[in-house]
Amino acid sequence: MHVAITGADLLTCHGGIDSTFAALAKGVDGSQNLRFYDTDRINVTRGYHVEDSTDAESEPPLRAGRWLARCVLGAVRQAGVDPAAERVSVIVGTGLRELRAMERWALDGIPVRRRDLHFTTAVREVLPEVTEVITVSNACSASGHALALAQDLLAAGEADAVVAAGCDAMSESMLTMIGRVADAPTPALRPFQEGRAGVLLGEGAVAVVLRRAADAGPGALATVLATGLSCDAHHETAPDVDGIVAAMRDAHRRAEVTPHDIGLVLAHGTGTALNDPTESAALDAVFAGAVPGPLVTGIKGAIGHTSGSAALMSLLVAAWAMRSGSVPATAGLAEPIEAAGGLRLVIGDPAPCDARVAQVNAFGFGGVNAVSVIGVDR
Structure with missing residues (x-):
């Protein structure tokens, strides 16, 4: 629902x-x-x-x-x-x-x-x-x-x-x-x-x-289409590609969307040695064949890792970006890692965006993952 x-x-x-x-x-x-x-x-x-x-x-x-x-x-x-x-x-x-x-x-x-x-x-x-x-x-x-x-x-x-x-x-x-x-x-x-x-x-x-x-009634900021969850228990702190992919696909299934429908991803993007390449690999796997693929940005370079608040903060930014037609760049990002070479990362300046559906990633210790899909009318 x-x-x-x-x-x-x-x-x-x-x-x-x-x-x-x-x-x-x-x-x-x-x-x-x-x-x-x-x-x-x-x-x-x-x-x-x-x-x-x-x-x-x-x-x-x-x-x-x-x-x-x-x-x-x-x-x-x-x-x-x-x-x-x-x-x-x-x-x-x-x-x-x-x-x-x-x-x-x-x-x-x-x-x-x-x-x-x-x-x-x-x-x-x-x-x-x-x-x-x-x-x-x-x-x-x-x-x-x-x-x-x-x-x-x-x-x-x-x-x-x-x-x-x-x-x-x-x-x-x-x-x-x-x-x-x-x-x-x-x-x-x-x-x-x-x-x-x-x-x-x-x-x-x-x-x-x-x-x-x-x-x-009218005037909603956004519609939450679905949230997908997984708990892979792969490791106390290290993320797992399969667990993250499972949460993304669960969200898509519940929202009744395909990767082609999603125009924007708010990444978890922690700037750590393990999260960023793991998240990149998961996004590559899920959005393979979805050309050109969604724009990808993250907000932690601007506001830090806000722990329990992170998922909903990213969700509000995703809604704001789609409603305004402008996606903020990832603060602190100038030269992407090789693992993220296939992603449409927003770097330097805000990017124009006509997306109506966005995905929001959030991953926690122990493989406790939550991925939401939201939509907006403009």
Whole structure:
């Protein structure tokens, strides 16, 4: 069953939805020197911080929940949804929840109420009458899984509207992990770039309001045709071509489209040694024979790897690109890797686009993959 996106909001290192789209169109790299951490010890010096305090050195508590609440409320208001009069569920995809709050409790003695570690508290502070708040933790494809669950709830008639959302804040644990696999601090996240040095973390939140397409009325931002999932369990961290291909083909089958129908791909594009060639190989396999093939771009060079938010952030960019007729270039990409030689990567300047159907890729540790197909009317 198709579902319509009737409201949306996001928050990234560039700010809200309009300023983020403007920065993407200009190819602005939003990374900056890390705050709050001992960068020499963790071997990471840069990241994509959300500016949420007038004091750059102050780290507010429970940041992920604050951003989530802002975006959920913004999306619901835009959609004109009334949780007091309708059954409205909220499904949040996250990689880390409020892990940073736990770190600060353990390391700095700053206590946190346990109930605040679940996003129910944050969401109900701004929307107390929602039917339920569900949190799923599916690594870097988490908000893609939240989207799939939202579609299922609507198809089953269990809700009148569903808010699918994602949020994550940087944590010392996650930063330390990416620092351990690098010989030197990564200076920039450069998806599909020859000589790329690795991933950098971003942070933020995103939310979309979904209704059954038949009930949505005019003015939808986009239609979610389907989401395909796979969990290949190939390796703890290394992606698997077959698992990714399975998710893509599952999405196409559910959406009742062929590779020829898809004019744009928002790639996962993490700038890591393994993801980029693996994703390139999967795209080559799925789109073989689809000439000239879809335009391919990625947004992590501009906003960082936003973990649980990544899937839905890419989805909104795909919708915006198709509606505006302009696809932002992949920030940080100048010389593609050989494995991506068969892809129509958008490099340097935005590319004109008349696509009506787009594919959005999101892959997580353990082979937890989510691929969505969306369409727009222009």
